[in-house]
Amino acid sequence: MAGIDLAARFLAGLPPDLPSSLGLAVSGGSDSMAMLYLAQQLKIPLRVITVDHGLRAEAAQEAAFVAQVCAQMGVPHDILKWQGWDGQGNLQAAAREARYGLIATWAQAHGIAAVALGHTMDDQAETFLMRLARGSGVDGLSAMRADFSASGQRWLRPMLALRRSELRDHLSGQNIDWIEDPSNDDTRFDRVRMRQALQVLGDLGIDAATFADTSQRLRMARTALQGAAIDLALRSCTECAGSVSVDLEKLQSAAPETQLRLTAAALAYVSGAAYRPRFEALRATLKDVVAGETRSLCGCLLMLRKGQMVILREFNAVRETRCPVGQLWDGRWQLAGPDAPDAYIAALGELGLQACPDWRDTGLHRTVLLATPAVWQDARLIAAPLAGLPNGWQAKLTKERSSLIQYLESH
Incomplete structure (x- = not known):
């Protein structure tokens, strides 16, 4: 009975305009393996992708494990290898960005309109805590999107209402194996520490469901704020060759939050970046530009020209x-x-x-x-x-x- 309920909730997490075929990003962990088996009920062609980051000796074996499972299921499977990390910066962030880019290129090459990811309610809670620790505002603390576009590709998260524990119970009940990634216990990583913090908070009645509810409310607030930014953009912005000009007088007549939100969106739009700039850097840059100074942020140049704040791609970037x-x-x-x-x-x-x-x-x-x-x-x-x-x-x-x-x- 629990399995039937889980399957129904998985289906409820998918959009009504589900494409005629679907890509699945499967690492071999419990979450993505559960998604693979639950997706079989969709009765549409599936194609699975596994990214071998090459960061651990076991990575190739884990990709081969997923390939074997898919072969037994009769589901096409591909392995992509990433060798792009130079040892600098945040390893998990670099791996995540590389994974999205590689999968998007793969999906487009195979004509796959949407790719499903195995993020759960637990992932959402961990992300909330990580962003809270970094001082994120409404956008950063809003719920993960179940349906979004990035890198020219549509992405779906059908399991945001499901807990990792119930997915594992489901797999165990069906005698289905999965891979335990040892990095999930490595406290050098922020996400692992947040996962451990959630266990402590759970004893206080603050669990993943609590964070999920709060994130959903913040997403409602974000939608309202985004609407104000869209209205301002319609009244004040013009675009040409990928650059943006904003009428300075109309920009300054808006609420400070709306000014910053529109400027951040314009920077991300012009730069092609996946993420918007940090709040403090954004606020300081906008203040300088309004005062008549030319500034660089996110690989863009911001300057005043004939009553317009112009945001254009910086050649050096x-x-x-x-x-x-x-x-x-x-x-x-x-x-x-x-x-x-x-x-x-x-x-x-x-x-x-x-x-x-x-x-x-x-x-x-x-x-x-x-x-x-x-x-x-x-x-x-x-x-x-x-x-x-x-x-x-x-x-x-x-x-x-x-x-x-x-x-x-x-x-």
Whole structure:
């Protein structure tokens, strides 16, 4: 009976417009393995992806375990390997970002419209505590989204109303194995310490369900605040070639929270970043720019020009950014055009701008154009669609960043 209830709650966590096929991100842990078995009831084609981070000797064996299970179930399975960590910064954050990027590229290559993730109510509570410790506001403490877009891909979290313990009970009852990741007990990681803190708080009646309820209420507040930012954007913002101009007078007439929210969203929209800037850095930057100073934040330049606060991509932030033709550049640009063997996409830069005789006819400031995407072959410019040298090529922003309003509505 419990298994039937769990299955029904899993289905309730999925959107009504479920696509005709679904990708599943499965690591081999209890949460994602439960998702794999529960998803079988959907009666739609499934395809599973496992990311081998290569950070532990057992990682390859764990990926092979998932592959074996999927083979027995008759579900297609792929393994992606990540070797991108340079030993700097937050390991788990770097691995998470890499995982999203790799999975998004995989899903798009296989025509998978949505990928399901195995996050549970416990993950939501742990994230709440981690962000609370960092001083996050309404956005950071809001509930995880069950349906969202990132890296040009749709993501689903169908198990946010389910507890990890009941998923494990379900697997045990079905004699289904899973993998225990030893890093889950490594107190060097913030999430592990928060998991342990939750056990202590539970004795005080503050459990994962409490945090989930609070997060949902904060998400309601966030939605209202986001609505105010969207209204301000509609009245005050114009966009061109991926940059944003905000009418300074209208910006300053809004509540301080709305000013900061809109500026943060514009920075994330222009930079292609997955996360918005830290609050203190954002507040200090906005204050300086309003006072007439030019500032850099999140790989963007902010400046005043003719009564407008202009936010544009900083060339130095994308100077070394390149990718093969057909892939997403700088987290937001897609270029398409004629066949060009060995061509790649990189920023236009000074050298490229010099090869665009008609760039002034575009009406775009040269500072904007320097950081726009261009098609290169070796060191030779093939095309610069935004700088008046299309040569059969087109540049467009991803759907989720097709406009600042679209970005605000989807984030």
